[in-house]
Amino acid sequence: MDLDVPEDADRARYRAGLRRVLDEASPAVARRLGLIRDAATARTDGVIIDVFPDQEGDGTFAVWARFDGADSFALDRRLGDERQLFAVVHGERGWEPAVPARPGSWSDAEFEDVLLATVVEWIDALVPADAARLYWEATVPGGTQDHHPLGPSR
16 A cells, blocks of 8 residues: 555545544544553563454444554453444444445455555554654554554654
């Protein structure tokens, strides 16, 4: 994924609408990222932000943080659901929260590219500035995307 791909009208509209919703969640996400930083041990190498597009490809997704390093399993279990940073789910009246609809002309790969680029841009500024001893990066599980450095590890 090239984060510098020129945007067409659909990309720009989707990214702007999604970014508005993500920005509303920023205070809670910044708090969670601080908890994650504070939970890291000397045996923690980094934090990976996983962006999970729904396998049905309809536009729902989730953003989770996980630890990397010798203590990662224990830390991930200890923090549990606090590692979920953001999620879009099917509600009674549509998406919750109300993110823009994915353009019907997009392939799953294009949706994944736009989604990851938008989340990287958003979450980069929320990574605690004093978390430099850890590397922070974002990706999509499954190896379909590169890892993108975040925050002080950029």
